Amino acid sequence: MSERTSGRARRLLLVDDEARILSSLRRALRREGYEVHTAESPDEALRALDAGSFDLILADYRMPGMTGVEFLARAAERWPDAVRILLTGWSEQVPRAALEAAGVRALLEKPWDPEALKRVIRDSVGP
């Protein structure tokens, strides 16, 4: 990961309109040493992005107001270096072209494998 973020806890932003999903993600990442932030809507997440930088952003695909891909594209405008990961329950529905345009590094399917999730994040931003 970039030099900019070394020396402090990596900041993650998790976005899903489903609070229980956020809760379980937070639970899984508790001992990984990250600074975990959550947002229950794309709007809330965009406000968090205005307030500070993040090393990794993980977003659900189907959310009110805009899709996860649209949100990640906007997040990339603000913090181009942040790794972007999409979580989706129905990956066939996600337009490939938009996925590439938004620079999404990984696509995780719900229900996800907790070990794989941790591995993807670790590989992306380090421990």
Next chain:
Amino acid sequence: MSDGPPRVGIVVAAHDELTRAATVAALRRLGADVRIELAGSDDEALDRVREISADLLIRDHASAQRLGTLIEGLRPSDPPVVVIVPAGQDRLAVKAFREGAADCVTRSDDYDEVLPVVALEQVRRHRAARDRSRAERRLRDLEELNEHIIQNMNSALVVLDTEGRIAFCNPTAETILGVPAGELSGRPAWTLFPNTPRERVLFSRTLDEGVRYRGEETVITRPDGTLVPIGVSCAPLAGSEGQRLGAVAIFQDLSEVKELQQQVLQTEKMASIGQLAAGVAHEINNPMGFIHANLFQMTEYLGDLRRLWEHVEALQQAAADGKPDALRDAAEALEKLAREVDARFLIGDLENAVRESLEGSERIRHIVRDLREFSHQGGDDRELADLNQCLDSTANIVWSMMKHAAVLERDYGTIPPVLCYPMQLKQVFMNLLVNAYQAIRERGEDDRGEIRLRTRVEGDTAVVVVEDNGIGITSEQRDRIFDPFFTTKEVGVGTGLGLSTAFNIVRRHGGTIHVESRPGGGATFEVALPLRAPEPAA
């Protein structure tokens, strides 16, 4: 044959030159409208006769051939033959008559006066006979054509007498009714509908009350018990003075049509199910996702708890042993581990994880229950169903795929149970809801869509309203919106069958469906169903 006024054609076959000249001169007296053709031999004469469709053949007695041979060679349509006999040879005249001559004229002094009169009379007779036979032939042709049509038409034709017995039927009727040829005659028509009271059989109403039916759908029962859907048109049969003669019915086997309709219905259903599956999968995947993640985390927590318990056991052992140092060490180790695993948090979070997972599984349980309720269907029979419940269980399922795009408002009135095909009505509601959802999505994503479901009773109908604030439809679209295969959606999004299927189902229930909309102003679909469903005609 020319189209002008019918000229009289006469062929003259005379060997004797004087006779020929006298004959032609005599015939000229008949006027310019008489066409006279001369022939040398009998064969030539016959050719001429047929060539000009002559009305008369005049032949003298001096021919080389026998008169009998000529007359035997004549066809029924050929003209009569008048024979010219030399004066004073009455014996020859008798012979000519015997051989088939229509008349004889003697070459006497008054020849040129008698011949035209005789000729005209023969022409008149011939023409009368010809006209009569032509009319007869035309009648016979018409009868044959009728018979041919009746015997070979693809529709069944049945004529009933005033008693309702089958007086006549064509082969197609026997095929459709599954009865061997000739066995239908005399059989009372209502026996074709063993499951319908006699007075309710459609033929009975035509016979008793003069009711006409057009394209009525009903089902007949074959002798072997199989059911055949048919489309019947039936009308009373009246005599020329208006007296009742019975009834005539024409019907078609609708088995293939029904099968095609079923296939169309199935195609539409599969397309809807695909969309539903996506929505439901998403709804189940969310709780499955966090339940799975929580269970995974809880296993880790259980490992910590086990280690804590092992330390508690060690502490108990040390206490039992009564060694103060060991007891203190064990207590310290336990405390250290508890700090390390954050035991207080762990137990609290374990409780949270269990509670949240239970909530999640409860949600899945609900989805499965909704699915079961939605897919609950009776057989092919109609049943009394709660329309609100049909609408609601459909909305529950469909809403899972649209809840990010729209809010759903429900305003249900009290509706008595309606005799209907519940699964078919659910398909109607589903199609209307999916349509509303797509109209909202096409409108854009800035503000949330709204779908309002309303039900109420109006007089003797139940009314179900599905209203959206989507893109709406133009008046041109509105005119075609219930046509099969009409779609405004991109290829692959709609089958173009959703609303036409809905229309057909509602019509089958004796109801109506209509839409009000303007572009940009959303759309309101209103389905009206009779509270007392009409009896299916039989």
